[in-house]
Amino acid sequence: MVGDGVTLLQSLILILVAAAGWAVVTTRNPARQAMTYGFYGLTLAVLFLTFHAPGVALSQALVSGVAVPLLLLFAIGRVRKDDHG
Amino acid sequence: MAERVRIATFLVALGVVGGGLGWAMLDLPPVDATAADYGLRMIDIAVEQRQTANAVAAVLFDLRLMDTLGEVFALFAGAVSVQMLLREMEQEHTTTPDDRVGDRPVAATSDAMRIAAARLVAPAALIGIAIIVRGHLSVGGGFQGGVLVAAAAVLVYVAGRYRQMTRLLPHQVLDAGETVGAAGFAGVALVGVVVTGALGANYLPTGALGSLLSAGTIPVLSVLVGLEATAAVALIVAEYARQALQVEGDVE
16 A cells, blocks of 8 residues: 555554554453554544644544543443442 | 354444445545645635635634534533433432542552642643634634633642642533533634624624634634533533542432
């Protein structure tokens, strides 16, 4: 794909996104998964940035870097509290 | 048996979705293709007619304002729904906040984490406000900035101050902020009907390209969305945090 309008940097970030996505799927502990998901979202944000979409990158970084992991962690905390007592 | 059915279902779904996606991708323009006519026209209108340096903001808050109006009310409805679903039920009771999982106390937050979080509160809030206010000038806008301002409040909790976070974000203030943001957005759009005869028309003077007071109604709408997004995200997070830390009782 390199040379077909995709730069080397974009290709590297694409590979990083794929690796981070794999990490999310293979993480078994939900609390850790919330964090790997956040990291995956940040790699996606970098990808959008390299494709000249800074506005989308900013939304992506904030939603999947901050909002979603936060809600997941609180929800996991609530469920664990019920499990333990 | 059941697993075999599950795997078969997965493979069929993978074939349909993956195959369809691959097929659709064959028709995509190359990465370095020039923008479509529609996109170029949007940029011309944004810069020349609306004096908006950030063409994305012109699309969000002017040219495609109807879509954003829907988004604003989707967020409003989301926050209201979370509040309604997570209200205290009969078999639940609210306790003083604690950091326990069952009988086991959770490990204390490290000093490094507390200090880092406390130092980041003000920068996050300020950058968030800047992203909201400068939405028509540079990357950003009400939605992104609003999430960042709400995240600043959460950093207060990460710094080890749950009570201060709840005091910083009283429900009444957030409810009011959310309502003013959403209703204000609809109101500004509706005034367009009176002034120019078109819903969501940009009827304020557009000023000079690149100055803070320019682009007509676009920055006004961005600030209103910022208020709405800050309040809605903060409400949802506060509601989740309260569930995790304060509400006890069986979830049925």
